[in-house]
Amino acid sequence: MALPLVTRGQAIIRHLATDKRFPGIGWATANRLWTAFGETIYDRIRDRELKPLADVVGAKRAVAIVDGFGMLCDEVEIFRWLDRYGVARRVTGAAARAWGIGAIDRIKADPYAMTLLEPWQDVDSRALRLGVVLEDPRRLAAGVEQALAIKFRSGHMASPTPMVKQLVRRLLSSITGDPSRPIDVALANGRVVSPAADVLQACRFMEDEVARLISDGSVASCHRSDGKLILDAIAKVEQGIGYLLTDAQREAVFMATFCGVCVISGGAGTGKTIVVWVILAALERCVTTFRSPTRRDRAVAGGLAGRAVRRISEATGRPASTLSRLVHDIEDAGRRVRAGTVRTSMLDTPSIYRVLVQLPAEVNLIFIGDPGQLPPIGPGLPFHMMVKAGSIPSVTLDIVHRQDDATGIPAVASAVRLGKSVALRRFDLDVALAWRLSLPSVEGGCRGKDHRSFPRHVWPCSWQR
Template structure:
């Protein structure tokens, strides 16, 4: 008997029932109370997570074993002791068809059952569309009949896989991931090697089930190979593309409980199997990771094997100083020698880098580059964040794209020959993304990377831009001369000091100072426990000073601040409670939101900030490019772009009043509030990146000592273990 208020002490004899989930009366992380349709009747069923890793969802068929009871408070209910997902049987097919096939209502589903009876199962299994569409029999439109058969077959396979996973102690969500990858061979693949599930979950979970349910021995070759892969990918998930030998041994021992000697034998076998390769004397790489870095290094070597020296012939360009002078005269500016050298390098080399901090004129170099190549080459410019895209587009008066939308577009239409690709904020690009960008460049093309090697590294694995900047092989120009600032305490000056690991000029915040005099870097001393509360209050105080964004080091602090601000906006000016989005009760009307991941088909990328401008009373249907229908729950505005958002979209969206630094990276705001408690996440690059997000003023909320310490602490990014530097040397020396 379960110890929960939903259960009584009086139960009848056990029985088995099969029904479709009509509605979910109540659900939390531990229990689900359902309305289950058995065909001719409906009952209330109680299921706990103690008997299934995944609770039932609306429209699914479930087989329950348990007993009926009469609860003194909740009345008649069925308490399940065991449960399994099922494929429809008997008259349950009526409700199943209604739930899973748009265009077929309950009445039409009943007509099909009346007309065909049990033969309806045979027709769907066979995929026989003729009787279903016959005007005297099924009377279903052809497109809906095909949809019904497709849904039926997918559900049948999915149900078999889910039941197999449940019986082997694995979750439904894991079954769905595996099914999407392995298809109809999922069960066969997992029986052959349960460790194939490492593509979707962690080693301890798979290892436990492999030993318990699949009889895998401790020294089974499959287990040993999986342990090496798990160790490599654990390092990869932490941003590393390589791993030190001592760390690999320790990781394998931690996962398997092997001795040091056994772990070394496992590594030797992995080398023979090419699961891993030697990067250098003390470092290993996953075979796939080594191939990725080698591809980039070889592509760069191929590009640099042809130095551009003459007039335009194929991919050959000539730097023309007279055009440069013409640009200066037209725009009434004087370029620094560094900028001129950067532009010349970008034009005369098929691969080059322009590195530099805030205010050194990287965007100006980009404008000059466009001007000098305007009549000779197709130039495509991309950036990771939408804010950076907008900024470079306005500066150059040329079209720019987010990297995600650019890659999506060229997947259908390749770049023209001789194109030059310019990647802005290239320090944010991880290894997989760099692979895709390098593949996009035609053999006759060229690429320029502009970035800041002192900013936060990519969220994903690798350190490509940073490693390239430190390589003497690569044509790199580092801009150091500041040329756009208004006062000695301006943000570029402050950022430059931090970039050099020096303590910048900081003043205490003076609330009596007028808004037009509020510039540079200010500090508000606050105990760590009060940072969230004071940050919210301070945001309200300066809200009318322009575009304000809060940045914090941890997700938990971001969530705390976001919830506080959301709660403070729950009522409008006349006291009415604002509507919440029905598919997510944490976001409502007028809330600021941020994308946690790319929403390519909506034109949104990770870090895109927007605002909910309308909440629908009931969902509104919208057609997707794929032809599928989605239900949308709200309208949001992202930088002037109006987007309808579905429940699937909201899974990738959260409140955006306060965001992590890597989400703000590449964006600029008038003023930035930096909530800064002591945290292991902080270092020089974190502080520097946060400061560079401000155009006018930045505020440090917290202990000034924490700020000072991290200004002078070398970036942790430089400690990432990568194989790219070694691969680059070997490629060019070879």
């Protein structure tokens, strides 16, 4: 049995007190208006009755309230209805902004639409209080969606069906036995899909859109490049670092300067940052040579976190940006980005989706990362899927430059990455002590033979020589 709806004014009070469209209106003023007019406040604002409002809060504030709503008179009706429906005042404004006047019809058709904005417990208890029956198909499908949403927030784009059933049983406490019917209902109305056997997913739109954007970029016309300019850029960088690039590194540079979308992968110490340096130098030469005088094309490097950005900037000598800052610069300053390298091994699917939908379509993207790193904190493994995708041009860097082969570190690291057991020599304390005592002493004493007292050049790692 449905309970009567009672308007308490909490939504309109909070909206008037907190929205920047109503300068000079605080909590005290908003509460005074509700006390004076009650539910008729909605009609006063909708009909632009300035005099009654001015009698309570003054002419200036009355004009601010009416002008704040402006031509969106229907917005007042949304607040009236949502407040009467019992929607939490903190999300009423969000519902009005998201759905507009359609918010009323949307919630009437499916009260569980509010799970996008409110906790499940609040939405479910309110829907049941207003007359939704326990076995209502809308409730059953919403329970399955909520279970998948919980798994999504835990980092899973899709989840095994048995695990989803456990969550559904907990959310829909009225369901007894095997909760297969809610899943069947959700599958039947398209709210949930099954991408594989015994796997459920709430929505594939984000993944499908990322795949489409990458596919469109990979077949898009690439910027013009010249082999000689690329070779000149490689030679200049090699001269600066003092050694030659490997064949795989050279291949990665040529691929990145000719392809609209490509992937460069490699473990720690395989020279990914050096490749970024050469790619940026080559792209700058190509862009400078072939651009028109009126265009402001540029090549940029981006990373997920500030630490990665600082590392790229220090190694290449060129400015780099976090992905959010890069997109912000494009939108606000109108800068034209011609190509960009993106460190993406720890980028989750929602993050890469936001980047792809906001960057200009003509931007050539080079995704660089290490699939052997820890997975993203958020849901999805987009970079790992790019590495495996045969449709995206890809180069793998597999030679470790950071340590000598004689140290055994590259071999051990490779075995660990491949999931193979590692045959390590048994530790011998006598051998370790004899080797340590054989190290040259440091002028001024060795401070108890602390290894930090010894010169760095005595340690057998190539990056320290």
